[in-house]
Amino acid sequence: MVSKLKFLLNQRITPKQALQIHACIIVNSVTHLEPLLVRQVLLSVSNYSASIIRYVELILHHMQAPDAFSWGFTVRFLSQNGRFSEACSLYSEMQRLGLCPSSFAVSSALRACARKVDKVGGSLIHAQAHKLGFCGCVYVQTALLDLYSRVGDMETAQRIFDEMPERNVVSWNSALSGYVKTGNVKMARKIFDEIPEKDVVSWNSMISGYARVRNMEQAALLFQQMPERDSASWNAMLSGYIDYGNIESARRLFDAMPQQSSVSWITMIAGYSKCGDVDSARILFDQIAVKDLLIYNAMIACYAQNSRAQEALQLFNDMIQPDVDILPDEITFSSIISACSQLGDLTSGFWIESCMRKLGIRMDDHLITALIDLYAKCGSIDKAYELFNxxxxxxxxxxxxxxxxxxxxxxxxxxxxxxxxxxxxxxxxxxxxxxxxxxxxxxxxxxxxxxxxxxxxxxxxxxASVDHYGIMVDLLGRAGLIKEAYNLIASMPTQPHSGVWGALLLACRMHNNVEIGEIAGMHCFELEPDRAGYYSLLANIYASAGLWTNVKKIRNIMQEKGFTKVPGCSWVESGLYI
DNA sequence: CTAGGGTTAG
CATH class of the missing domain: 1.25.40.10 (Tetratricopeptide repeat domain)
Incomplete structure (x- = not known):
């Protein structure tokens, strides 16, 4: 068995083969594997990140006595592939077993803590690195600098930076991005100007620093001045315009790019999602020749965030078909659960949960929250409470x-x-x-x-947003405080949308208030001329007051507009209420 | 190995 595995490993293996090797190990309970062999397995599969990650960890746990190298390697592997929590827990596990981490493992674990924004965990590793004497290593120092930058502790970050005996461009860039992330453009610019040999990353960081504080003029200036631009430079500008709410400029830039990367497509799709232009997002999506997991995630999220749950589920279904065959991850499921929740579809919720179990998806905070929302909205409040507790x-x-x-x-x-x-x-x-x-x-x-x-x-x-006013109007209106509800709308700092006026109109119908009902009705007609429900509500208000000429007038308008049937109970479904 | 640009929950 072992020799067979060895033979396989000497070949160039594909992800599928790596999976088979893993299966062999499990099925045959080969627990007496030599560390060297497992090391080779790890090295082979590490070239195939996304779909293979879960197996690396499993393989490690099937080794009889993994050495510090195998643990360290796995920590680094997980940390580089976005599995920060797993990287951290493996790092602490190897220590419980009495294995001494290398500077290699330390810097990887630090990176994981930095990305998780886990200051406590990071500080613990910092103390440990100190004890182990790794704090003189420039990689560890830079990782520490990055850690404190990311958790927003720029004082400590600056101190570490000041104490570094030698700095390479990565150290400079770490400090720079720390100030960029905390929104301190002034200090960022100061660091930027001091960097002895700026590389493309330095320029990109500074550009995104300006983009972050909505200073697109400065960002564009730097973008023009920089000696060479790579894909990230364009993408930094792209996301700057999108955060700025300027989707047109973003699109122009996108079209002008020498080459769109996967990141560009995702940024653009997310941009359209943010401004509610789902169809443009989908058109872009369909133009992408090779779609990876993140691109699917972006498009599914776009549907889910714009109340198009059915299409989100459809796309999810497409991506798991054999001809596409992309393995969904936590992020996919977060959006999918949100879609099920919007549909009030508990059945597909169960299906999703079993799907997650089959794929070995870890329940993270996002997923738990999404499930809480799903169960709560579907009436399984006790199940939601259980998850919450x-x-x-x-x-x-x-x-x-x-x-x-x-x-x-x-x-x-x-x-x-x-x-x-x-x-x-x-x-x-x-x-x-x-x-x-x-x-x-x-x-x-x-x-x-x-x-x-x-x-x-x-x-x-x-x-308070418009929606909060809407809820308040509903609250007051139902209680018969029509005048108060109307005054509240009048006091709104922003323009009320049809939901707010609709809530008032409904309250007027409940309490037969013609005077304010007319006002509310007019606003509703203006904001949503093609919604039949508003007209019939006002007609009912008139009818209840015996104002039959007015009833007739409304009915005539309805006929002209081609509203044949008077909807009776579609108010709840029509989304006037949440 | 460490740095820049992207996707998730109410």
Missing amino acids: DSRKKDVVSYSAMILGLGMNGRAVDAIRLFKEMVEAGINPNLHTFSGLLAAYSHAGLVEEGYRCFKSMRDYGLV
Whole structure:
């Protein structure tokens, strides 16, 4: 068996073959493998990142006594392929086994902590590197510099940088990107100007620094001045224009690029997604000759974020077909679960969960939160609660999902309690949190408390969005406080959308208020002329007041517009309410 | 090995 494996490994193996080797190891329980052999397995498969990562870890765990090299290699391998959590846990595991990490493993583990923005974990490794005497190694120093830069501790980063006896261009660039990431363009520029030999990465970092603070003029200036541009330079400009909200400029740049990379396509698709232009995103997507996992993820996310759940699921289905055969990852599933949640489709939720188990997908915080939302929206509030309670890291997103779910399931008291718990835990609520909380008050009909809650948003430094006003109008309107609801709309700092006026119109129908109902109706007609529901609501308001001439007028308009049937109960489905 | 550009949850 071992000799057979050895033979295979001396060939140039493909990912599929590597998988077969792995299967052999498992099936035949070859646990007495020599470290050398496993080392070769690791080296062979490391050329095929994405789909093979999970197996590397498995292989390691099937070795009898892996040596420090194999552990270190695996840590580096995982860290370089975006599996930061796995890299960190393997790093600590090798130490529990009494193996001494090399500077190789240390810098990889530091990189993993840096990317995870895990300052505590990173500091522990820092202390350890110190003890092991690795702090004189320029790679370790640069990794430390990068760690503190990424967690936003620029004082420590600067200190490490100052104490470095020798700096290479990577060290300079790490410090530079630290200031770029913390939004300190001034210091970034200072570092940039001091770099003895700037390379293309230095220029790119500085460009994205300007792009980050929306200074596209300076970014464009540097872009023109730089001696050579690579793909990342163009992409930095591209994402700058997109964050700036200037999709047209982004597209012009995209079309002018000498060569679009995978990153360019993804940036562009995400850009269209952000401004709601799903169709343009799809047109781009279809033009891509070779689509990888991240491109599928971007397009699926685009559908999911723009309420086109059905298409998200369809694309997911396409990508797992044998002719495409791309393995989905955590990010794919986050979007897919969100899509199922939008459809209120618990059945496909179960299917997705079994799919994830089959693929060995790890439940990360994003996935747990997505599942909480799915179960909560589908009425399985207890299952959602279970997930929430079991989750290690509760943040503002998972709390918000849970609060929203409780409110929707008529458990306003629990929602309010959870909100208090969250604030006491030192987690700051955001706009999403208040959408859920206000909706809970609205469902429970707690007018005064809801209004107080709405007012309290300011105390958290939050400015209510149109949607929050919509919920408040609904809350007041249902309680019959039509005039107050109307005044609230009048006091809005931004233009109300049709949802807000629609909520008022519905309240007027419930309480038969002709005067304000007319105003609300007119606004609705103006904002959404082709929605029949608004017309019939106003007609009903007139009818209830016996204003039959007005009823007739509305009916005539409806006929002219070709609205034949008067929708009765489509209001909930039509999305006026969440 | 360490640095720059991209995809995820309410």
